Amino acid sequence: MSVRVRFAPSPTGYLHIGGARTALYNYLFAKANNGKFILRVEDTDLERSKREYEESQLEDLNWLGITYDEGPDKPGDVGPYRQSERTEIYKEYAKKLVDQGLAYYDFCSDEELEKMKEQAMKEGRPPHYTGKWRNEEFFEEAANKLAAGEKGAIRFKAPKKSYILQDEVRGRVVFPENMVGDFVLIRSNGLPVYNFCCVIDDMLMKISHVIRGEDHLNNSVRQLMIYDALNAEPPSFAHVSLLIGKDRQKLSKRHGATSTRLYKEESYLPSALVNYLCLLGWSHPDEKEIFRIDDIAHIFDSKRFSKAAAIYDLEKLKWVNGMHIRSLPEDILKEEIEKFIKEDHFYFKQSDSWKKSVIDLFKNQIEFFSDFEKRLNEDLLHSNIVKTEKLEEVLSWDTTKQISDFLKNKIDIIDGEYLSKNQFQEIFKALKSDLGLKGKPLFMGTRVSLTGQDHGPELGDLIPLIPLNFLKKRLSNF
Numbered sequence: 001m002s003v004r005v006r007f008a009p010s011p012t013g014y015l016h017i018g019g020a021r022t023a024l025y026n027y028l029f030a031k032a033n034n035g036k037f038i039l040r041v042e043d044t045d046l047e048r049s050k051r052e053y054e055e056s057q058l059e060d061l062n063w064l065g066i067t068y069d070e071g072p073d074k075p076g077d078v079g080p081y082r083q084s085e086r087t088e089i090y091k092e093y094a095k096k097l098v099d100q101g102l103a104y105y106d107f108c109s110d111e112e113l114e115k116m117k118e119q120a121m122k123e124g125r126p127p128h129y130t131g132k133w134r135n136e137e138f139f140e141e142a143a144n145k146l147a148a149g150e151k152g153a154i155r156f157k158a159p160k161k162s163y164i165l166q167d168e169v170r171g172r173v174v175f176p177e178n179m180v181g182d183f184v185l186i187r188s189n190g191l192p193v194y195n196f197c198c199v200i201d202d203m204l205m206k207i208s209h210v211i212r213g214e215d216h217l218n219n220s221v222r223q224l225m226i227y228d229a230l231n232a233e234p235p236s237f238a239h240v241s242l243l244i245g246k247d248r249q250k251l252s253k254r255h256g257a258t259s260t261r262l263y264k265e266e267s268y269l270p271s272a273l274v275n276y277l278c279l280l281g282w283s284h285p286d287e288k289e290i291f292r293i294d295d296i297a298h299i300f301d302s303k304r305f306s307k308a309a310a311i312y313d314l315e316k317l318k319w320v321n322g323m324h325i326r327s328l329p330e331d332i333l334k335e336e337i338e339k340f341i342k343e344d345h346f347y348f349k350q351s352d353s354w355k356k357s358v359i360d361l362f363k364n365q366i367e368f369f370s371d372f373e374k375r376l377n378e379d380l381l382h383s384n385i386v387k388t389e390k391l392e393e394v395l396s397w398d399t400t401k402q403i404s405d406f407l408k409n410k411i412d413i414i415d416g417e418y419l420s421k422n423q424f425q426e427i428f429k430a431l432k433s434d435l436g437l438k439g440k441p442l443f444m445g446t447r448v449s450l451t452g453q454d455h456g457p458e459l460g461d462l463i464p465l466i467p468l469n470f471l472k473k474r475l476s477n478f
C-alpha cells in the first residue's frame with residue numbers, strides 16, 4: 001500500500017507549534033516511506049476560519065521547510081483540498097447513510113435536545129440522544145417535513161458495541177459500548193461536522209496513516225464507527241503525545257510563544273526549530289540531539305514516538321538554535337550575523353581578518369545572531385569595569401594593583417591599533433617573571449585589569465582583538 005499522510009489544520013489562528021510538530025512528523029513519515037504528504041484545510045467552522053490564517057499557516061510551514069505534495073495551492077487528483085469547497089461531497093455521503101438506515105434526519109430543537117440531556121443526567125444515564133426521530137416509524141414524517149422545506153440535521157446511529165483501536169503510539173485502546181450516543185453528521189444549517197468530514201476526506205484522499213495529537217484520540221471512536229458504516233478500511237492511527245510546559249500544564253503562552261510566527265519574528269533558525277520540535281515526542285536511534293531534518297528522513301520511524309507527554313523547554317530550544325548557528329558555513333554565518341549589527345558599528349570599520357577572528361571567538365557563545373553585537377559591546381569594546389562581587393574581590397588584592405600598574409606602563413608606550421598576539425605573550429611573560437606571580441592572582445588580576453570583567457574567552461585570543469585605545473582607557477581606570 002502506498003503511504004499517504006496528511007496535515008489538516010483549521011485556519012482559526014496562526015500555526016501553533018504543536019501543529020507544526022504534527023505537520024513535521026507527517027512530512028518525515030511520508031519522506032521515510034516514499035509516500036505523499038497532503039495538506040488539507042479544515043475550514044468548516046465558517047465563523048472562526050479566515051483565509052488570512054490559512055495563508056499565514058502555509059507560509060510558516062514553508063518557512064520551516066515542511067513542504068507538501070498536494071494542497072489548496074498544489075492541486076492533485078483528490079481535491080479540492082479545502083473542506084469548505086467539499087460540502088456537496090459530505091452531503092452526498094450523509095444521504096447515502098440515511099438511505100441505508102445508518103443515519104437519520106433529526107428535527108429536534110435545541111431546547112428539546114437540552115431537556116433530553118438534563119433528563120439523562122437526572123437519571124444518571126449518559127447524555128445520549130433519545131429523540132423519536134431515530135425510530136423507523138418516524139422516517140415518513142421526517143421525509144414529509146423535508147419535502148415541506150423544513151431543515152433537519154443528519155444524525156448518525158451509533159452502533160451499540162465496543163470499538164478497539166490499535167494505535168501505533170498508544171497501543172490497544174478500547175472504547176466501551178455506550179461511550180458515544182448518536183451524533184450529528186450534518187447540522188440543520190447544512191454544515192458538516194469535523195468527525196464526518198475527516199473520515200470522508202481521509203477515505204477519498206486515500207490516507208494510509210493518520211498521525212495527529214493525542215487530543216484527537218477520543219474522536220477516533222466516532223471516526224471508526226463512520227468507517228464501519230461506509231464499509232471502508234480505516235487508516236492506521238498514531239496519536240502522538242501532547243506538548244506540556246515544565247509545570248506539566250497544557251502548553252500556553254506562559255511557557256514561551258505558542259505560535260510559530262513569533263519564532264520567525266524572534267529570528268530563530270527554522271532548521272533549529274524543526275530539529276527541536278522533532279525531539280519533542282520522537283527520539284533519534286543514536287540519541288543524537290542535533291540534526292538537520294532532511295538528514296533524518298531516511299531513519300524516521302513511527303516506532304520511536306514516545307508515549308509520555310513532551311515537555312517544552314524554551315532554554316533547550318535556544319541551545320539548539322545556538323548549535324545550528326555554529327554549524328553554518330563561515331560565509332553564511334558572517335552574512336547573517338552582520339544583518340543584526342548596527343550599520344555604523346565599529347565592527348564594520350575593521351579588517352576582514354579581525355571580523356573573522358571575532359566571529360570565531362564569539363560564535364560558541366551565542367544563541368541568536370543578535371547576541372553577537374552584545375558580545376562585541378560587552379566583552380570587547382566596553383571600557384568600564386563591570387563590577388560583580390567576584391570582581392570586587394579581585395580588585396581588592398594588592399597583586400591586582402601591581403599587575404595593572406605593570407600593564408599600564410608597558411601598554412601605554414605601544415603604538416598601533418592592536419596588540420599583536422606576540423606582543424601580548426611577551427608582556428605576559430615579563431609580568432610573570434618581574435612580579436613573581438602565578439595561579440589565580442596572576443590570571444584573574446590580568447583578566448580584570450585588561451578586560452574589566454571576571455570571565456570571558458581565553459585572554460590570548462581576546463586581547464589581540466581589543467583595540468589598543470580601549471585597553472589603554474580601561475587601564476587608566478586603575
Ligand code: GLU
Pocket residue numbers: 008009010042198211212216
Ligand atoms: N482540524 C483538526 C485540528 O486542527 C485536525 C484533526 C485531525 O488531524 O484529524 O486539530
